[in-house]
Amino acid sequence: MKFEDIARLPLTTLPTAFYGMPNLSKELAKDNFYFPDIYIKRDDVMELAHGGNKTRKLEYVFASALESGADCVITMGGIQSNHVRQTVSAAAKLDMQSHVILNCPVPEMEAELLSSGNYLLDVIMGAHVYLVDGDDDQCIEKMNLVKEELISNGKTPYSVPMGASDGIGSLGYMLCAQELIAQWKQRGLTPSHIFVGTGSCGTHAGLLMGLRYFGNTTTKVVGISVSQPEEIKKENVREVLQQIRDVIDLSDTVISEDDIIVNGDYFGKAYAYPTEEANAAIKLVAEKEGILLDPVYTGKAMAGMLDMIRSGKLEFPKDIVFLHTGGAPALHPYSKEFLK
Ligand SMILES: Cc1ncc(COP(=O)(O)O)c(C=O)c1O
Structure with missing residues (x-):
């Protein structure tokens, strides 16, 4: 193609x-x-x-998600992920649920990272947030669990890889x-x-x-x-x-x-x-x-x-x-x- x-x-x-x-x-x-x-x-x-840069990527990702018949998306990133914020925004615009797995890359700053910036915006835009105290592999594991759960509840989720890269x-x-x-x-x-x-x-x-x-x-x-x-x-x-x-x-x-x-x-x-x-x-x-x-x-x-x-x-x-x-x-x- x-x-x-x-x-x-x-x-x-x-x-x-x-x-x-x-x-x-x-x-x-x-x-x-x-x-x-x-x-x-x-x-x-x-x-x-x-x-931000994820918007351009998400134009192709969401076209693919809709083509596949998805009615919700799952993705992951750090608590302050710009990728996650833009994915949540795109999902809201398209009237889809977003499920986001977030971890804390700077444990010393947990209080600040969890009280403002992108995290706050994710919450305001209605994301379903899952916090993981672990590394990328543990986040991927959680993403797979959330996906299975959504499927068993009759949803059709689409997984967006970290950074949509x-x-x-x-x-x-x-x-x-x-x-x-x-x-x-x-x-x-x-x-x-x-x-x-x-x-x-x-x-x-x-x-x-x-x-x-x-x-x-x-x-x-x-x-x-x-x-x-x-x-x-x-x-x-x-x-x-x-x-x-x-x-x-x-x-x-x-x-x-x-x-x-x-x-x-x-x-x-x-x-x-x-x-x-x-x-x-x-x-x-x-x-x-x-x-x-x-x-x-x-x-x-x-x-x-x-x-x-x-x-x-x-x-x-x-x-x-x-x-x-x-x-x-x-x-x-x-x-x-x-x-x-
Ligand atoms: C503001 C900003 N700049 C640059 C990047 C890096 O882009 P990429 O993940 O495509 O390398 C990101 C990724 O999250 C980002 O949020």
């Missing part, structure tokens, strides 16, 4: 905005001879309860790549690099596959890992690229090994633990551009991008794009990081 033939259920208005960050670009150029212009793709501004969900980022290519063409831009926070890897893999599929052979997709070392994430990106190939015909689309770029230097102690560098990046972008990033994904991704530019780690930088994947609702449980 071709990309264009896969069913998509619109959940937001596309394309999202794309524009320059002149104040941030000027700030970077202050003490240095040459710096590239920075641009931003605003995938944080969408219609599913504050939006399978071959179907990642198609959302192929569509984003198509949008970006059109937006760059309109402005006469040929960006050398696009930065993205890389978690479950569907955004990174879909974007890379989409750029190459729609004819861009030069822009490098740089994933800043938000949770694990470079080699593990690269392997995950390769796996998702293969899952996309399992869904659609991409026999003419070449992705070389050099195309898979991940930097694992910026996630700090672990997933969801804040870092000083990410906090500083959040403050800088907020003060210079009035744009809100988050401590778990986009703050770390921005910190990585700024450091790689400043320290001359990028080859031939020219017009650099930051993909804003959302997440600002999680600023609230992390308020202590900024009010100290």
Whole structure:
């Protein structure tokens, strides 16, 4: 099947905005001879309860769920999962029940994580919440139990994998790549690099596959890992690229090994633990551009991008794009990081 033939259920208005960050670009150029212009793709501004990158993935996932006859969805993530919040919002919009399995990735912050931000929004939107004190495997186990229970109660559940990062969900980022290519063409831009926070890897893999599929052979997709070392994430990106190939015909689309770029230097102690560098990046972008990033994904991704530019780690930088994947609702449980 071709990309264009896969069913998509619109959940937001596309394309999202794309524009320059002149104040941030000027700030970077202050003490240095040459710096590239920075641009931003605003995938944080969408219609599913504050939006974010999962909305694009869910357009394909929910089309598939409805095709399969599902009347409710199950998914999982951390207590402050943006993916879960957008899945709950999509389900509410489609008048379906959502069942969500949540765990606490930062036990020291349990009280804050359980009283505001995405968790609060899940509850307000009517999600059926199951808290698990355990790891991803235990959450998957719980997901399977909830699924069996729903089936035995006569429901038809559809399981959405963590981060919707399978071959179907990642198609959302192929569509984003198509949008970006059109937006760059309109402005006469040929960006050398696009930065993205890389978690479950569907955004990174879909974007890379989409750029190459729609004819861009030069822009490098740089994933800043938000949770694990470079080699593990690269392997995950390769796996998702293969899952996309399992869904659609991409026999003419070449992705070389050099195309898979991940930097694992910026996630700090672990997933969801804040870092000083990410906090500083959040403050800088907020003060210079009035744009809100988050401590778990986009703050770390921005910190990585700024450091790689400043320290001359990028080859031939020219017009650099930051993909804003959302997440600002999680600023609230992390308020202590900024009010100290
Ligand atoms: C705000 C935000 N940015 C980036 C990501 C990472 O995207 P992916 O899981 O597709 O790698 C996520 C995933 O949850 C997210 O919520």
